[in-house]
Amino acid sequence: MNIESQIHLNRFKPRPYQIKSCIAFEEGKFKKFIDIEPRRSGKDFKWWNLIIRECFRRPGLYLYCLPTFSQARSVIWEGKANDGRNFIDEIPKELISKIRNDTMTINLTNGSIIRLVGSDSYNTSIIGSNPVGIVFSEYALCDENAYKLAAMPIMKANGGFVALISTPRGKNHLYELYQIASNSDDWFTEFLTIDDTQHISAEEVKREIDSGEISEDLALQEYWCSFEMGQEGSYYAKYLDKMRLRGQIGTVSWEPYHKVYTAWDLGIKDPTVIIFFQVIGETVRIFDYYEAADKPMSHFAQIINQKAEDGYLYAKHFPPHDIMQRESARGLTKRELYAELGVKFTEPVLIEIEDGIELVRKTFSKIWIDEVKCRKLIKSLEGYREEFDIKRKVYKGRPLHDHCSHGADALRYLCAALPKTRTSTGADELEKRYREAYYGEQSSLPSVFRTDLPDY
Numbered sequence: 001m002n003i004e005s006q007i008h009l010n011r012f013k014p015r016p017y018q019i020k021s022c023i024a025f026e027e028g029k030f031k032k033f034i035d036i037e038p039r040r041s042g043k044d045f046k047w048w049n050l051i052i053r054e055c056f057r058r059p060g061l062y063l064y065c066l067p068t069f070s071q072a073r074s075v076i077w078e079g080k081a082n083d084g085r086n087f088i089d090e091i092p093k094e095l096i097s098k099i100r101n102d103t104m105t106i107n108l109t110n111g112s113i114i115r116l117v118g119s120d121s122y123n124t125s126i127i128g129s130n131p132v133g134i135v136f137s138e139y140a141l142c143d144e145n146a147y148k149l150a151a152m153p154i155m156k157a158n159g160g161f162v163a164l165i166s167t168p169r170g171k172n173h174l175y176e177l178y179q180i181a182s183n184s185d186d187w188f189t190e191f192l193t194i195d196d197t198q199h200i201s202a203e204e205v206k207r208e209i210d211s212g213e214i215s216e217d218l219a220l221q222e223y224w225c226s227f228e229m230g231q232e233g234s235y236y237a238k239y240l241d242k243m244r245l246r247g248q249i250g251t252v253s254w255e256p257y258h259k260v261y262t263a264w265d266l267g268i269k270d271p272t273v274i275i276f277f278q279v280i281g282e283t284v285r286i287f288d289y290y291e292a293a294d295k296p297m298s299h300f301a302q303i304i305n306q307k308a309e310d311g312y313l314y315a316k317h318f319p320p321h322d323i324m325q326r327e328s329a330r331g332l333t334k335r336e337l338y339a340e341l342g343v344k345f346t347e348p349v350l351i352e353i354e355d356g357i358e359l360v361r362k363t364f365s366k367i368w369i370d371e372v373k374c375r376k377l378i379k380s381l382e383g384y385r386e387e388f389d390i391k392r393k394v395y396k397g398r399p400l401h402d403h404c405s406h407g408a409d410a411l412r413y414l415c416a417a418l419p420k421t422r423t424s425t426g427a428d429e430l431e432k433r434y435r436e437a438y439y440g441e442q443s444s445l446p447s448v449f450r451t452d453l454p455d456y
Contacts, residue, residue, distance in 0.1 A: 011092070012045075012090065014046065015197075017198075021033070024188045025050050030161075031155065031159070032162055032163075033163040033165075034163075034164045034190070036165075036166060036168065037192045038194045038222060038223045039167055043137075045081040045087070047064075047137070051133060054161075055110070059110050059111045060112060060130075060132035062112065062114045062132065063117050063125070064076060064114065064116050065119055065125075065126070066142070067138055067142045068119070068402070069116075069117065069125075072118055076116055091108070094109075096109070104116035122150045123150075126151055126154070127149075131151075132160035132161075134155070134162045137166070139166040139173075140173075143403040144173040145403075147162065167222055169221070169383070170227065170234070171228075191225065192225070194224060235360075235361075235408075236364070236381045243367070249368075250370075251370060254312070256313075258280055260314050261417075263277070263413045263414035265405075265407070265409040265413065267406060269293065271292060272293070273290065273291040273407050273410045274291075275377065275407075277414065279418070283367070283368055284368070284414075285368050286367060289373055289374040289375075300343075301343050318346055318349065318413055318420070319348050320348060321350055323335045323338075323348050346417070349420070356416055357412065359415045360415050363415045363418070380403070380404040380406065381404075381407065381408055383404035384404045384408035
């Protein structure tokens with residue numbers, strides 16, 4: 001087609017290391033792509049142009065998705081390529097019929113639509129639409145449900161394509177999907193490092209490391225695409241690595257003769273999460289996890305009550321700090337409303353976020369987590385990280401609020417509430433408490449409550 005040729009010849013010329021993926025896309029043999037490339041290699045610019053070309057082969061709705069809506073605006077809508085060209089200007093003006101800045105939508109003259117969206121709002125931006133092509137940029141930081149629950153069913157139904165492009169962020173959902181795709185004939189996968197692209201010299205990267213601009217770990221992640229590096233800015237990644245080495249992430253069974261505690265983080269549009277755990281001897285055993293969004297309180301009460309019918313004998317339910325907020329026209333708090341549904345929360349334990357994060361780090365050495373039932377929790381903890389100021393290129397000193405926050409917050413409330421799991425067991429327990437109060441002895445305490453143990 002003439003128009004298509006114009007776009008190809010005059011607007012976009014692939015770099016040598018981009019040709020293989022461009023040919024794979026152009027030939028149409030694949031509908032699913034994973035493209036792992038180093039930072040500043042031009043992968044967004046390449047896929048932006050490929051999606052423009054596809055608009056004139058198959059008219060329809062095309063989505064370009066970044067982790068958040070605001071990132072989509074800064075990276076693509078207002079962004080520039082390495083050579084200073086605007087992403088939007090890659091579309092010849094004569095092919096555009098309308099542009100909406102508020103929704104970041106471009107209507108083309110042949111009826112196609114390109115819209116920028118964020119994975120953080122996939123329930124409204126993807127579900128309910130019918131895109132025939134979706135590119136997920138920085139998929140390692142995206143909410144994986146945007147692909148699994150929203151995009152994948154649509155693509156299967158209409159024969160559209162999906163491309164997941166990213167640099168690694170530890171062994172998270174990108175890593176897991178890449179392992180599957182690499183062994184599947186249905187996927188086109190490409191894994192490039194700076195040694196393959198040579199778009200930046202290794203010497204330049206070394207200078208950045210020597211000058212302190214980036215750490216060596218970050219360089220391995222960003223330029224050599226190492227999955228082994230923990231996510232830069234992660235609060236808990238290295239602690240989880242230690243837990244794996246010590247066998248603390250694996251099979252953790254529910255013990256029916258011990259009481260069950262729960263720790264919660266409450267949301268409405270954001271997910272509500274529930275961590276189910278037991279304190280047995282010196283260990284905190286996290287054996288079950290539940291997470292869901294857009295559900296009423298009665299739904300979560302039903303989950304709690306159903307598991308009680310299955311045998312869970314509850315001791316206490318530990319809430320977040322906002323449990324005391326008033327929610328109903330009757331002037332009742334969330335705590336009172338849940339109580340009416342049969343879930344009786346304790347008083348919330350108040351702790352500053354920074355202190356809570358440090359408490360979690362100190363407690364990891366005593367925690368065992370079930371790898372299967374608590375998979376979402378583990379991934380949330382791996383992805384929980386400090387917010388980064390893109391313009392100033394510094395961390396802001398506070399956690400980023402995203403899909404990883406909710407499980408991490410619930411674990412923080414769990415750790416803060418551990419002293420409340422202590423229960424009397426008769427004369428022996430009274431004697432222990434007497435020694436603690438009178439002599440200040442801590443040796444008889446389970447290690448989850450002692451303060452004289454070394455940090456993990």
